[in-house]
Amino acid sequence: MTDRQDLQKNLAVQGGSPAVTGLEAPSQPKVGVDEFLELADTWGFSAEAQQAIRAAVEGEDIGGGPLLTRYYNPRPSKVTAFEEEAAKFLRTKYALAVHSGTSALETAYIAAGIGPGCEVIVPGYTFFATAAAVVSAKAIPVIAEIDESLTIDPLDVAKKIGPKTKAIVPVHMIGTVCDMDPIMALATEHDLVVIEDTAQACGSEYKGKRCGTFGDLGCFSISSYKYVGAGEAGLVITDDERLYVRAQNHHDTGACWRPDRYAKEREEGELFCGTNYRLSELEGAVNLVQFKKAPARLERMRHVYKTVTGNLRPHKDIVPQQVRDVDGIVGYTMAFFAPDAPHAEVLAEALRAEGVSASVFTSGGARDWHIYRYWEHVLEQKSATAEGCPWTCPYYDKPLPPYADDMCPRTLDLLSRGIVIYLSEWWTEGDCLQVAGAINKVLDAYHDPIEGAAWHEIKPVR
Numbered sequence: 001m002t003d004r005q006d007l008q009k010n011l012a013v014q015g016g017s018p019a020v021t022g023l024e025a026p027s028q029p030k031v032g033v034d035e036f037l038e039l040a041d042t043w044g045f046s047a048e049a050q051q052a053i054r055a056a057v058e059g060e061d062i063g064g065g066p067l068l069t070r071y072y073n074p075r076p077s078k079v080t081a082f083e084e085e086a087a088k089f090l091r092t093k094y095a096l097a098v099h100s101g102t103s104a105l106e107t108a109y110i111a112a113g114i115g116p117g118c119e120v121i122v123p124g125y126t127f128f129a130t131a132a133a134v135v136s137a138k139a140i141p142v143i144a145e146i147d148e149s150l151t152i153d154p155l156d157v158a159k160k161i162g163p164k165t166k167a168i169v170p171v172h173m174i175g176t177v178c179d180m181d182p183i184m185a186l187a188t189e190h191d192l193v194v195i196e197d198t199a200q201a202c203g204s205e206y207k208g209k210r211c212g213t214f215g216d217l218g219c220f221s222i223s224s225y226k227y228v229g230a231g232e233a234g235l236v237i238t239d240d241e242r243l244y245v246r247a248q249n250h251h252d253t254g255a256c257w258r259p260d261r262y263a264k265e266r267e268e269g270e271l272f273c274g275t276n277y278r279l280s281e282l283e284g285a286v287n288l289v290q291f292k293k294a295p296a297r298l299e300r301m302r303h304v305y306k307t308v309t310g311n312l313r314p315h316k317d318i319v320p321q322q323v324r325d326v327d328g329i330v331g332y333t334m335a336f337f338a339p340d341a342p343h344a345e346v347l348a349e350a351l352r353a354e355g356v357s358a359s360v361f362t363s364g365g366a367r368d369w370h371i372y373r374y375w376e377h378v379l380e381q382k383s384a385t386a387e388g389c390p391w392t393c394p395y396y397d398k399p400l401p402p403y404a405d406d407m408c409p410r411t412l413d414l415l416s417r418g419i420v421i422y423l424s425e426w427w428t429e430g431d432c433l434q435v436a437g438a439i440n441k442v443l444d445a446y447h448d449p450i451e452g453a454a455w456h457e458i459k460p461v462r
């Protein structure tokens with residue numbers, strides 16, 4: 001026997017003794033008490049409180065520490081719990097967590113098959129992301145007017161539907177609701193996809209049904225600036241299993257969501273090159289709690305909204321925002337329209353002097369990504385590369401929409417004379433009456449009251 005044969009016989013794989021028989025070093029958590037305390041510091045807890053937390057948790061046996069991603073997370077996932085809580089609250093079958101409202105929109109568009117050659121109708125008043133995500137999906141946004149509801153005008157949508165139209169995106173702005181009946185009727189008539197952008201109106205309802213559940217998919221931003229959310233997160237919801245699976249694929253192209261991650265495609269359209277928009281377990285944990293608090297917050301906001309508007313006197317030449325479902329809106333804002341822009345500024349200034357946080361939507365002509373006229377990326381068809389994709393796409397049957405900064409004059413007019421007032425869910429009955437009293441005081445000073453009518457009964461004259 002050669003030396004080499006002896007050596008091979010001695011291998012553990014051949015029945016010899018293993019060389020590694022038990023390492024002595026205990027495993028240390030990768031993520032442990034220090035990271036936890038860094039979070040406590042984010043919350044702003046005092047040094048003494050952090051010391052007390054350290055004393056309480058330092059001795060805990062947390063093994064290797066938690067994985068803060070849903071990537072093969074061995075523990076019950078906070079992201080999954082967040083999705084379940086959101087699905088319950090939003091009354092939908094599937095809720096998929098992603099890391100922002102913008103990624104939710106892009107994911108929903110791509111899941112719905114929006115891409116080269118398609119046009120998607122969006123309102124001229126929404127956060128720019130609604131349109132930007134259309135371009136990210138390689139499609140072309142078509143900008144439609146809003147009406148006195150401050151949401152997309154179904155009459156203008158009807159005018160803008162053409163052979164290239166694939167989808168309509170109603171956006172439930174500042175807590176209010178779109179007129180979903182005519183929008184859904186148009187979608188049925190023209191066989192269009194509807195994707196609701198509910199980023200600003202989580203929990204709103206139209207005729208008793210949650211906004212976000214009317215169309216094929218609903219998108220939400222669950223960020224610090226929304227009443228549900230504390231960092232950066234988003235949600236895509238749907239009742240359609242195929243759309244859910246496609247959304248899952250786009251948000252996690254590494255396919256951690258699949259029952260058998262590396263299996264072949266189960267049905268056509270399931271697998272394509274997506275991205276990684278997975279939500280972290282930290283955000284999942286925080287947003288789980290945020291959704292648990294949402295029902296009570298929604299109730300408080302609606303109560304404040306109804307108490308304030310229920311105590312307003314309608315006035316001649318003042319048009320209240322046309323709320324499509326007074327019982328269903330979230331209610332953290334209220335709005336009305338003055339007859340012209342200069343007078344709107346006068347009223348807003350007078351309201352602020354009375355102690356009411358009022359402002360004109362387009363006050364001072366400041367640039368604002370919520371108003372289409374500042375979306376030069378779209379109006380001037382900007383692209384990340386010289387090829388000019390998607391504006392130059394050969395699949396797109398030109399001409400492009402007639403982009404111009406004055407293409408939606410009604411939207412600009414309404415925003416120039418619209419006054420928005422932010423309400424607080426924490427206001428007492430007395431606070432609501434004070435604010436309503438201040439609004440009545442200012443309107444009385446400039447306009448004749450309309451006797452015998454309630455605030456929401458006043459309609460615009462077209």
Ligand SMILES: Cc1ncc(COP(=O)(O)O)c(C=O)c1O
Nearest residue numbers: 100101102127129199200221223
């Ligand atoms: C109407 C609307 N859509 C989309 C978004 C994008 O959400 P996010 O900021 O979470 O990406 C926002 C955020 O402000 C929004 O208001």
